[in-house]
Every structure is written in C-alpha cells, then in structure tokens.
Amino acid sequence: MDSITQAALGATIAGAVAGKQCNAKVLLVGAALGTLPDLDVVLDYGDAVSNTIKHRGFSHSLLLLPPFALLLSWLYCRFRPDAFWNFKRVSVLTLSVLVTHTLLDAMTTYGTQLIWPFEGYFELRNIFIIDPLYTVPLLIAIIVALFSNANGAKWCQSVLVLSTLYLGWGFTAQxxxxxxxxxxxxxxxxxxxxxxxxxxxxxxxxxxxxxxxxxxxxxxxxxxxxxxxxxxxxxxxxxxxxxxxxxxxxxxxxxxxxxxxxxxxxxxxxxxxxxxxxxxxxxxxxxxxxxxxxxxxxxxxxxxxxxxxxxxxxxxxxxxxxxxxxxxxxxxxxxxxxxxxx
Structure with a gap:
C-alpha cells in the first residue's frame, strides 16, 4: 500500500494498543513504525529490475520482523523504562504495526516476499495499492484521537475493525x-x-x-x-x-x-x-x-x-x-x- 496508508494504519494500531495512554506521541511512533519496512526503497541493487523485484524483501519478511520487533522493544525498555510501557506492551505494539504492514502489502497486486530469505512472492490482489475507502477512516480515527484523548483509543479500535471488514469485503467481491x-x-x-x-x-x-x-x-x-x-x-x-x-x-x-x-x-x-x-x-x-x-x-x-x-x-x-x-x-x-x- 501507499506510504500514507501504512503510516495511518501504524498510528491507528498504536492508538488502539495504547488505550487510555493514547496521545500524539504514541500516534507518531506508530506512524513511524508503519513506514519503517518501506525504507528498503533507498537501497540500490544495481538496475531498475532488481530495484523493483527486491523491494518488499527482507524488510517485509514474517521470519525477520518478529525478532526485529522484539529487539526494538527491548532497546526502548532498556533506555526508557516505564511502568505502563513495559516490554510486553511495547512489543505487542511494535510487532502488531510491523506485521500488519507486510500483511496489508500482501493483499495488493505487487507481491510481497513474506518468507524471505526463502523464494516466493505472495499476493491476494483484493485491494488496490491506493484505496480511499480503506485509508480515510484510518485518518479520521487519528484526527479524533489527537483531539479526544478519552475516546481516541476506542475510535482507533473501532476503525481497525471496520478496515479489516473492508479487506474481507474486497476478498468476497473478488x-x-x-x-x-x-x-x-x-x-x-x-x-x-x-x-x-x-x-x-x-x-x-x-x-x-x-x-x-x-x-x-x-x-x-x-x-x-x-x-x-x-x-x-x-x-x-x-x-x-x-x-x-x-x-x-x-x-x-x-x-x-x-x-x-x-x-x-x-x-x-x-x-x-x-x-x-x-x-x-x-x-x-x-x-x-x-x-x-x-x-x-x-x-x-x-x-x-x-x-x-x-x-x-x-x-x-x-x-x-x-x-x-x-x-x-x-x-x-x-x-x-x-x-x-x-
């Protein structure tokens, strides 16, 4: 999916996990994590074809993302200890954002190397790479969460259910x-x-x-x-x-x-x-x-x-x-x- 959608999804998941601690900082961290796997686009593999087919590779692998998420969570808790944001909660947030990024990408037509370094491109093709009906509700939830700390997490949680149902609708229509x-x-x-x-x-x-x-x-x-x-x-x-x-x-x-x-x-x-x-x-x-x-x-x-x-x-x-x-x-x-x- 496009970068705006991935950032919005990451922020919404972070807000949902944060609960009463949902705030602008949490949403920003979620958005940053949501765009992290796509930073592999800065790598140059030597030619136009290689740059295309090797995107969504190691940075999108379900074999690498979980241990990477745990490492990030451990580093955060090591240097920023917090009673609420303990290792369990931080790791749930980090892992959820990173894994949903690559799973959403796998629902488009581009193809995602879910089991890198093993060969294979996986895609369901049940959503276009840019779909406002998927993205706009996520953005609305983020805006509400920014201005309504009390109900922000509930909005994020509700919209995540709605967006997941939309993906299911796409598969059913297909x-x-x-x-x-x-x-x-x-x-x-x-x-x-x-x-x-x-x-x-x-x-x-x-x-x-x-x-x-x-x-x-x-x-x-x-x-x-x-x-x-x-x-x-x-x-x-x-x-x-x-x-x-x-x-x-x-x-x-x-x-x-x-x-x-x-x-x-x-x-x-x-x-x-x-x-x-x-x-x-x-x-x-x-x-x-x-x-x-x-x-x-x-x-x-x-x-x-x-x-x-x-x-x-x-x-x-x-x-x-x-x-x-x-x-x-x-x-x-x-x-x-x-x-x-x-």
Missing amino acids: QYIANRVDQNLAQQGLPNKQVMITPTPFNTVLWRIVVMDEHYYWEGLASLLDEDKDIEFIARPKGAWPLEEKPDTLRGLKAFSHNYLNYREENDELIVSDLRLGMANNLAFEFIYAKRDDSGDWVLIDAPKRFPSPRGFEHLNTLWERLMGDQSIDANLTKQTLGYNR
Missing part, C-alpha cells in the same frame, strides 16, 4: 467476480489455467481480468454493478523473448510477476512489461532489456532500464462510468484507455 469469470471463460472457450483478477484504481467494485495463454493473453473488465454478466475479452499478442541468452534479471522478473509478462518491440527496443500492475498502456513496470544494432540484431544492454510508459489517471472518468455498469464502453475502454494502440 471471489464473486472469479465465479463470473470462470463461467465466461468456459462459455467463450478461453483458457483457464493462469487468470488474474485485480481491482482497478481506487475501488473494489470494478475488476480487471487478465487471462494468459502460450501465445496470447486476454483482458477484460467486470463490475459488481453490471446487469449483463457477459465479459468482453480483448485478445493481445503475448510476444516472446527473442534472444538465446536469458539474464538473471529476466528470471527474477518472471518469478516476481508469476510470468504475467508481455514482450514487444518499440523503436528498436525490446520492452518487457509486467501485465499485473496498472492497465495496459498505463502499466507501472516496463523495462528496456535490449536494443537492435546496425545489423538489426538484438544486443542486451548492460543493465535493464525503466521504460518511460505513461502512468497517469486521465481516464478515471471513463473508468467511473464503467464501474457504474456501463458495459457499452467496454470495447472502446479496453482498446484505448487500456492502450495497445501501438
């Missing part, structure tokens, strides 16, 4: 859409082995579907408000890696994306795109791996570079119309808003 997708794939004779269902920006009502096959992939949209349960899928060429040599970063990108990858040539550059994050022409992670030389042969570049693909939100009004169930714009929305008019 399963409803998944059942609809299964029916449509069977009716349309499309493959059903590698299917991704993820929310579109800022909501859990309109969902994007990506279906992979050996040579093609299909994109479609489905809203909970659709009257017609048919889904229009648009076929795209998947492309293929054209070189015999496969760099380590490509293998890493395949693992990170679960092989939801597209390969294309543009302006004599070989571009590899992660199809999961964003919406086609607004994909978040695209990388330049090779360029054609004077003879027309592909030559790997020394280090993959980020492709400057547009990642704006100029089509949000159209997405809103689609969210509300206007399926008449599906073909135009998928082909133009989602891109691939190349």
Whole structure:
C-alpha cells in the first residue's frame, strides 16, 4: 500500500494498543513504525529490475520482523523504562504495526516476499495499492484521537475493525467476480489455467481480468454493478523473448510477476512489461532489456532500464462510468484507455 496508508494504519494500531495512554506521541511512533519496512526503497541493487523485484524483501519478511520487533522493544525498555510501557506492551505494539504492514502489502497486486530469505512472492490482489475507502477512516480515527484523548483509543479500535471488514469485503467481491469469470471463460472457450483478477484504481467494485495463454493473453473488465454478466475479452499478442541468452534479471522478473509478462518491440527496443500492475498502456513496470544494432540484431544492454510508459489517471472518468455498469464502453475502454494502440 501507499506510504500514507501504512503510516495511518501504524498510528491507528498504536492508538488502539495504547488505550487510555493514547496521545500524539504514541500516534507518531506508530506512524513511524508503519513506514519503517518501506525504507528498503533507498537501497540500490544495481538496475531498475532488481530495484523493483527486491523491494518488499527482507524488510517485509514474517521470519525477520518478529525478532526485529522484539529487539526494538527491548532497546526502548532498556533506555526508557516505564511502568505502563513495559516490554510486553511495547512489543505487542511494535510487532502488531510491523506485521500488519507486510500483511496489508500482501493483499495488493505487487507481491510481497513474506518468507524471505526463502523464494516466493505472495499476493491476494483484493485491494488496490491506493484505496480511499480503506485509508480515510484510518485518518479520521487519528484526527479524533489527537483531539479526544478519552475516546481516541476506542475510535482507533473501532476503525481497525471496520478496515479489516473492508479487506474481507474486497476478498468476497473478488471471489464473486472469479465465479463470473470462470463461467465466461468456459462459455467463450478461453483458457483457464493462469487468470488474474485485480481491482482497478481506487475501488473494489470494478475488476480487471487478465487471462494468459502460450501465445496470447486476454483482458477484460467486470463490475459488481453490471446487469449483463457477459465479459468482453480483448485478445493481445503475448510476444516472446527473442534472444538465446536469458539474464538473471529476466528470471527474477518472471518469478516476481508469476510470468504475467508481455514482450514487444518499440523503436528498436525490446520492452518487457509486467501485465499485473496498472492497465495496459498505463502499466507501472516496463523495462528496456535490449536494443537492435546496425545489423538489426538484438544486443542486451548492460543493465535493464525503466521504460518511460505513461502512468497517469486521465481516464478515471471513463473508468467511473464503467464501474457504474456501463458495459457499452467496454470495447472502446479496453482498446484505448487500456492502450495497445501501438
């Protein structure tokens, strides 16, 4: 999730644990702890792909965070002994904030290395990386807690229940859409082995579907408000890696994306795109791996570079119309808003 959400979640959890001791200082500490795991973004692993796939690694590991939380708690109690903030209470607060950070990240589409140093990216994809309906209640609870010490903790506790229910709602909505997708794939004779269902920006009502096959992939949209349960899928060429040599970063990108990858040539550059994050022409992670030389042969570049693909939100009004169930714009929305008019 975004940094504001993680800070807000950390502050709210801290306020809930603090009880009658909930105050601005406690909320600030919770916010700081909530952003701590994401400080790994300052590390440079040498190239754009490595910086992407190694984020949410050791700093998000459920194998490392508990002992780290206990160490922080021991250090705090060692140098700031306090009758109320004893080791047990401090460790509960610290561990709760750090663990919920990584668990929330695992509910987005990006992928989180929950068991680092062991391999594996985990994601549920039941919430978009920015969702106001999740974040705003947390911010409200923090504001109330700042100006109402007596009821601040109760507000934090209540909003945490509400936010958890919202995550459950996202998962339930995803399963409803998944059942609809299964029916449509069977009716349309499309493959059903590698299917991704993820929310579109800022909501859990309109969902994007990506279906992979050996040579093609299909994109479609489905809203909970659709009257017609048919889904229009648009076929795209998947492309293929054209070189015999496969760099380590490509293998890493395949693992990170679960092989939801597209390969294309543009302006004599070989571009590899992660199809999961964003919406086609607004994909978040695209990388330049090779360029054609004077003879027309592909030559790997020394280090993959980020492709400057547009990642704006100029089509949000159209997405809103689609969210509300206007399926008449599906073909135009998928082909133009989602891109691939190349």
